[in-house]
Amino acid sequence: MPLLLKLSALVFSLSANKTIFAPVSERTILKLQLPTDPLWVKNVVESNIEEILTDHAFCEQKAASNAITLIVQNPNLSDLVQEMAALVQEEMDHFKRVHDIILERGYLLGRERKDNYVNELRKFIIVGGGRQEQLLDRLLFSAMIEARSCERFKVMSEHINDKQLADFYHELMISEATHYSTFIRLAKKYCGELDVDKRWKEFLAYEAQVIQNYGKAESIHG
Numbered sequence: 001m002p003l004l005l006k007l008s009a010l011v012f013s014l015s016a017n018k019t020i021f022a023p024v025s026e027r028t029i030l031k032l033q034l035p036t037d038p039l040w041v042k043n044v045v046e047s048n049i050e051e052i053l054t055d056h057a058f059c060e061q062k063a064a065s066n067a068i069t070l071i072v073q074n075p076n077l078s079d080l081v082q083e084m085a086a087l088v089q090e091e092m093d094h095f096k097r098v099h100d101i102i103l104e105r106g107y108l109l110g111r112e113r114k115d116n117y118v119n120e121l122r123k124f125i126i127v128g129g130g131r132q133e134q135l136l137d138r139l140l141f142s143a144m145i146e147a148r149s150c151e152r153f154k155v156m157s158e159h160i161n162d163k164q165l166a167d168f169y170h171e172l173m174i175s176e177a178t179h180y181s182t183f184i185r186l187a188k189k190y191c192g193e194l195d196v197d198k199r200w201k202e203f204l205a206y207e208a209q210v211i212q213n214y215g216k217a218e219s220i221h222g
Helices: 005-011 039-045 051-071 078-106 115-124 131-159 163-188 196-211
Strands: none
Touching: 039 131, 039 196, 051 078, 051 131, 078 163, 115 131, 115 196, 131 163, 163 196
16 A cells, blocks of 8 residues: 555554653554654644744755755765755745745744754764765665654644644645655665665664654654
């Protein structure tokens, strides 16, 4: 079954003691080990819409910057360059759409926030090693961010008491799923000599440790 169709099968657990995360089956299509509790939407997102939108806008800008970096570092990989060029355009279109909503609601785009979640994930990228190992980690790092963003957007679309934002985040959930798939596909295309699946499982296990510290701040990954 295609990834986009299977997204509807994601299961999230709501704990009685209001913790943000709970165990999830490996059948979850994105393979994330700790899902976001819907209470994050009620307790954090809905009371901090302006902050969430500003953070989201800069998430889109950073995603575009990451794609540009991949182009600069790998100009000889033509398919990757083409895919990343398209991704840059899409991410900046998302940035503008988020900014449009910010202005529409009478807000102003705030200053860029540090994304501590992403910075912690970045620490898992291999330092040194061969060029292929470095490319694999950069692609899987990118896939992980897209997977978690997709999961967060899904939770927001299903639980936020705001029709405009529910529809908007449902649409972006699908885009993030496509981006996640793109990075995994490129990893297998250009790093096929390495054990991509094994390294992806390692990333998933590391992310499960990192994400335990997040889910209470007014940001997309916080």
